[in-house]
Amino acid sequence: MPLDIVVVGAGIGGLATAIALRRCRHRVLILEREVDKTEDGYALSSTPNASKILRRLGVDLDKAGLTPWLGLDGFAGDVDPATPAWRSLWVPPPGTVEDRYGAPSGFIHRADLHRALWDLAISTDGTGVPVKIVEGVKAASFDADATSVSTIAGQVYTADLVIAADGVRSTAHAAVVGEERPAEKSKAASIRFVFASKDLQDHPACMNMVRDSPWRMSYYFGQDKSVGLFRSACRNDEIQNFGVYVYRDVDDTKIWTNAEIRQLALECLKSYKEPIPQLIRAAPEDSFYLRRTAHREPLPRFHKNRLVLLGDACHPMMPSYGQGAASAMEDAAVLGVVLRNVDRPQQIGSRLEIWESLRKPRASAIVHLSRRDSTAFEVSPQLQAAVRAVLPPDQLPELTPAAVVDWMWAYDCIEEAEQAMKERGEDF
Numbered sequence: 001m002p003l004d005i006v007v008v009g010a011g012i013g014g015l016a017t018a019i020a021l022r023r024c025r026h027r028v029l030i031l032e033r034e035v036d037k038t039e040d041g042y043a044l045s046s047t048p049n050a051s052k053i054l055r056r057l058g059v060d061l062d063k064a065g066l067t068p069w070l071g072l073d074g075f076a077g078d079v080d081p082a083t084p085a086w087r088s089l090w091v092p093p094p095g096t097v098e099d100r101y102g103a104p105s106g107f108i109h110r111a112d113l114h115r116a117l118w119d120l121a122i123s124t125d126g127t128g129v130p131v132k133i134v135e136g137v138k139a140a141s142f143d144a145d146a147t148s149v150s151t152i153a154g155q156v157y158t159a160d161l162v163i164a165a166d167g168v169r170s171t172a173h174a175a176v177v178g179e180e181r182p183a184e185k186s187k188a189a190s191i192r193f194v195f196a197s198k199d200l201q202d203h204p205a206c207m208n209m210v211r212d213s214p215w216r217m218s219y220y221f222g223q224d225k226s227v228g229l230f231r232s233a234c235r236n237d238e239i240q241n242f243g244v245y246v247y248r249d250v251d252d253t254k255i256w257t258n259a260e261i262r263q264l265a266l267e268c269l270k271s272y273k274e275p276i277p278q279l280i281r282a283a284p285e286d287s288f289y290l291r292r293t294a295h296r297e298p299l300p301r302f303h304k305n306r307l308v309l310l311g312d313a314c315h316p317m318m319p320s321y322g323q324g325a326a327s328a329m330e331d332a333a334v335l336g337v338v339l340r341n342v343d344r345p346q347q348i349g350s351r352l353e354i355w356e357s358l359r360k361p362r363a364s365a366i367v368h369l370s371r372r373d374s375t376a377f378e379v380s381p382q383l384q385a386a387v388r389a390v391l392p393p394d395q396l397p398e399l400t401p402a403a404v405v406d407w408m409w410a411y412d413c414i415e416e417a418e419q420a421m422k423e424r425g426e427d428f
Contacts, residue, residue: 001343002026002129006159008139008149008172010037012044012110013311013328014165015117019057020336022121022128030121031137031149031157033166037118039110040289042194043234043241045322046108048101048409053329054113055103056414057120064116065235068106069217070097075209078222078271101409107234107241139166142175144307160345163308163335165328168294170313176304183294183316185252187373190319191244191265191290193283197237203282205275210240220276227268229276242283244268247373252292261288293318295371298364298390302356306348308335315363317370323408327363330413334358337417340428354420358413365391369404379404 003026007014010032018028046054046066054061097105121131140152148158164172174180200207209218210231220229226247234241244265256264265280265288294316302309311328338351368386369379379387379399387399396407421428 003160003339003342003345003348005029005161005163006031006149006157007163007165008142009033009164009166009170009311009313010118010133010135011165011167011311011328012039012114012117012325013332014163015114015121016053016057016329017163017165017310017332017335018121018131019117020332021339022131023057023126024336024340024342025128026339026342027129028121028131029157029159030131030133031139031151032133032135033138035135037114037135039114041110041291042192042239043107043232044110044113044325045105045232046113047105047322047326048097048103049411049413050326050329051103051105052412053333053414056333057117058126059113059116059120061104061106061108064108065112065238066104066106066108067233067235067237068097068104069232070105072217072219075218075220076222078224078273097409102412105409107232109235109239112235139164139170139172142172142307144175144304147306161306161308161339161348163310164313165310166313168312168316170309172307172313173299173309175307176301176309177299181296181299183296183312186293186295186318186371187247187249188318189246189250189252189290189292191246191261191268191288193242193262193265193280193287193289195240195242195279195283195287197233197240200240203275203278206279206282209275209279220272222271224271229269229272242279250290250292256290258285258288261290264290295367298360298367302360302363303352306345306352308352308355310335315367317367318372320370320372321366321404321408323366323370326408327366330411331359331363333413334417337414337421337428338426351426354417354424354426358417358420361391361395362411365396366408 005021005026005028007018007030010030014030018030021028124130138152139149141150147162148156149162150156164170168183218231228245230243232241246268269276295318296316302314310331317324334355338355342351365387368383384399
């Protein structure tokens with residue numbers, strides 16, 4: 001008999017989980033608090049460890065608008081950002097990214113990826129029973145002993161397995177660790193805005209910024225390491241996505257208008273030379289938004305009984321390496337391996353122990369590695385010590401930025417999970 005599974009949250013992590021479990025032929029119900037759910041934001045990083053998963057879930061990366069990126073170029077934003085890159089901050093090893101890592105690295109528009117996953121989940125084609133998604137259902141509490149979730153409307157959903165994928169504000173972790181440990185607002189904030197690539201032609205100096213760094217991310221920085229500007233393309237290079245990263249206190253108690261956010265971006269980058277101010281002034285005002293990033297010390301456990309924490313509901317992290325969504329996908333994909341050939345609730349406990357043994361060290365290490373208090377890429381001694389406390393040294397011998405990227409990208413979570421299942425003699 002297939003398992004009855006409730007997933008709370010129809011974001012990228014929740015949908016990926018539902019698809020992975022549907023492919024195991026389990027019956028999956030998603031409870032989503034919003035109606036007509038979409039993903040906020042613009043470009044999402046799909047590094048090879050994530051792209052491998054998306055392909056195996058059935059996502060056509062080309063149709064989803066993946067725009068590859070092949071490195072990171074650095075520009076001196078406060079000197080003359082229109083000149084060619086003063087150095088390449090990171091380029092992949094010899095050969096293509098796909099040759100080395102088994103999948104491409106690029107950017108996908110969040111809304112496009114969300115729609116692709118949603119369609120796969122509910123499609124009548126493919127393996128397993130289509131996922132059922134119920135919108136407008138807000139979770140109020142979770143019960144790890146009863147394997148249930150209660151809603152603010154008073155409904156109680158009980159299942160063989162409950163997966164909390166309801167984001168950074170989730171309270172599900174309290175049912176796992178015995179107390180609420182809300183994610184903390186970090187010192188970092190990001191200001192995002194976009195420009196249609198075709199519209200940049202009306203701003204030649206801005207267009208040159210993009211043309212001088214083809215197929216790469218651009219990073220503009222100066223003497224003040226508390227701010228920096230990133231650029232990446234998405235939606236098949238139709239959209240240029242910009243992010244002003246601010247490592248200083250930003251008032252998040254006020255409601256910012258788009259015009260105020262634009263002005264904040266100009267103030268943060270006031271030492272930057274043209275054409276960066278021109279770019280910020282010319283960008284569509286309605287595309288600006290401000291977000292404070294949040295993170296949390298890794299939890300001592302990621303599940304209790306048959307209640308599982310996933311993605312930001314479990315391990316919220318800063319966006320430094322672009323691994324937030326990728327880590328949620330890894331959580332999902334590993335669940336899709338360990339829950340193969342499980343037809344009784346009594347089998348779930350031992351399989352979840354395998355899941356946690358694979359996910360907790362890696363996700364906890366990435367939480368630590370993602371913490372930064374400036375735009376510098378160095379891994380501080382404090383962060384190195386934190387990583388060593390949660391991750392065996394043989395998994396990541398070096399903690400240089402290049403070694404960290406290689407470790408993140410080369411990982412194949414499905415292959416690792418299948419190997420772990422074989423070593424434990426599990427039938428999958």
